Amino acid sequence: MDLFLQQSANAVALGGIYALLALGLAVVFSIMGLINFAHGELMTISGYVLMYCGIAAVPFPLAVILAIGAAILAAIAMERIAFRPVRGSSGATLLVTSFAIAMILQMLFQNLISARSQPVLLPAILSESVTIFGLIIGVNKIAAIISTIVMLIFLDWFMTKQKTGIAMRAAAEDFSIARLMGIHANTVIAGAFALSGLLAGVAAVLWVSQRASVDPLMGFTPVLKAFIAAILGGLGSLKGAVAGGFLLAFIEVYLSAFLPHGMQEFREPIGLAIVVLVLLFRPNGLLPAKTLAAEKV
């Protein structure tokens, strides 16, 4: 039972990161139909900023702000330079464009920084752990859980109470009508990218604080997982992204904790097979986006 609770806490911490990443993907997808492969590279950029801040002995809270800010700026720049020229193209064109951007950024990191994994200096408190209700939980995991909750509350407030957030939801339902209502396309799309950068930045800080290293491919794997989480939850649906992120994390953590030793090698295929199974019964995901049903004929 203890092991179960312990692993559940781990799953919540991991699920939070997946959820934040999947949310970042969903925000952009719901508005412009782009699945952003380069989302992981936003994470990597944040990771490198943390690394350089550690080397320059910048106070950690400031380093976190700089890292998140860098991801936001990078996301906005990415939209301006790479995605604006292909705006409105087919999903495949957008996807391929983002794939190429991801590839270029990865190669740039390898050439300009290092192909190898680099250590990141973190405050000692993050690697300590505390005992809550008999469970030993790392401070970094608690930080991840709290940050996720704060981000989800913030996002909910932003999307329901803030003008830009409401405009984004309108644009997600019907972009052309939203534009006729006086919503600026550029503002909404740039806003969506900034938001996705923010989410990627927070996820990166949480990810790095549990691993204390960064490499050129750092963002690639978690974002692959976030893709799967986004599909699992329902592509383009924000609530679905959160649900999918947590469900995927629970599947992964429980499999790695409870799968017999001989089967551990097949952990990833089995986990994905479970996801496929869920999708067979709910092809549009756990909480499908409304826009799927609203296509005009």
Add this chain to the structure above:
Amino acid sequence: MISSQKQQLFISIISICLFGILVAGFASFFGSVSERVVSVFFISLIAVVGMGVYSGNSGILTFGHLAFMGIGAYASSLLTLPVRIKSTTLPALPDWLATTELGLLPAVVSAVLLTVIVAAIVGIAVNRLEGSAATIATLGMLIIAHGVTIGWRDVTRGAQSFFGVPRLTDVWVAALGCVLALIVARLYRDSNSGLKLRAGRDNAIAASAIGVKIKRERLISWILSAAIMALSGALLAHFLGAFSPKKFYFTDTFFLLSMLIVGGMTTVTGAVTGAVVITIVSEVLRRHEGGFTFLSIEVPTVFGMTQIGIALIILFAMFKKAEGLAGLKEWEERIFPIKRKITASEASKSATKNTKTASLSATNMTMQFGGLVAVDNVLITIKSGEILGLIGPNGSGKTTMLNMLSGVLSPTKGQILLGDKPIINANSAKFAQLGIARTFQNIRLFGSLTVWQNVNIAALSTNDGKDSDLRTKSAILRLGIADLIEQDAGTLSYGLQRKVEIARALACNPSLLYLDEPAAGMNPEETQALMTILSDIAREDSIGILLVDHDLKLINQLCDRIIVFNEGKLIAQGTPDEIRTNHSVREAYLGRNYKQD
């Protein structure tokens, strides 16, 4: 000059064969280095064209097809690997496999068959997803296959190198495989299944409404493309002699996808173009990766310069020519366009009369969108041979009604009877096959296909494709668009597109035809001509027509009976004269305070 599809395909096949022979011949003339480069080129091209068979025709990008390539590689290698090597490197193999040693051809064929089985199973799952979700699912498939390959040590040697595979693929074998794959892909593109799938890619809702079972065609192309990938993988394994799971993962996926995308994924011409361009660029870049001097500037060693170069080419292609260098048409379609002629003599021969006439009655039809009741408990009947007008103010539920009566929407409540048989749980493809055809308010044509193909696909997808060419010709002649048949439907003017849509619906050989604002955007002469055509269709072929339009002159002159909707309810029905004087109709259109003077 070219008057049929067959001649065009013949030109294509001959040139593919010539291409294979010439390139392989040149390569063997220049020696072993060029032979290696060209062999890799051929094998890559097989994979590219394999991905194109699925992605190009269905419009769904795939990231997962290298999984099939991997299965083909491992399966064929396990069969050709000499028994003595197997006993040392793979001691845990089951006996039957440990003692098997086949030649290249049977091994490749077995590997392809195995892959087909796997693809069929996986395809059923992937097929449930649409668009981008399907793309990500293929990505998941790649990760699963990679994980299984690494975990299944007894058979695959895990992450370690799988070596000792006899090197049986030389440049001529690769060329042969490539020519075969190109021909299969080219023939599939213009096969019935390929055509239907491309229609679904251009407009899924319209394709379904003329009877195309998109998922079925998608599965066919998925399995065929997996088979081609397996061929590529098997040849690659017997070219390299040693490989590991990494060979079938992201790096090579990126490399092959870039060929597909830069060239243009919808054509075989595009696959070849992309493979040539990317092969040349990457060969050049790879040689300069260790640094070089350009105009006396020292360029230092750049790690992964090939990838950056390819990524930049992709970006350039996406920004400037998103459909790829080769565009949407095969080279032979551009240089040797088909010149089909439909003569009037064929018209008399082809005037196959509609045999199945049936009336339709729908009761209790209700459609709710959340809290909004768009159509509320409506009863409607359409008899064969009559023209029934459906009018009402904007937002009164006319199009929703049409969508329910054609299977595009399934009603919240209500029952539809065709003749005396209820239509239950049917999608729009099923409705089309039962003889209910329709057009759309906002035109839905297959823009990248020709007018002939647009109409022909409808004929092929209904009545089991019987007499499809005759039905196509007859529908085209009826609408008077015979001189447009080789033009792309997307390039026509608005009024002509409407006519193509009606011809397409007629080619389904329907007993009932729904037209959603057919005269919108037509000038008075065109409207007049359309009215003549429509009344002919109803009288001569005894097709029942349900006509939605705002042009009351057209409705009044053409319709035998009119029903009027307001706020989702049927408020009146009767002959045009009765409707003209109906009080509640006037109220609906002009407001409650309207006073008759």
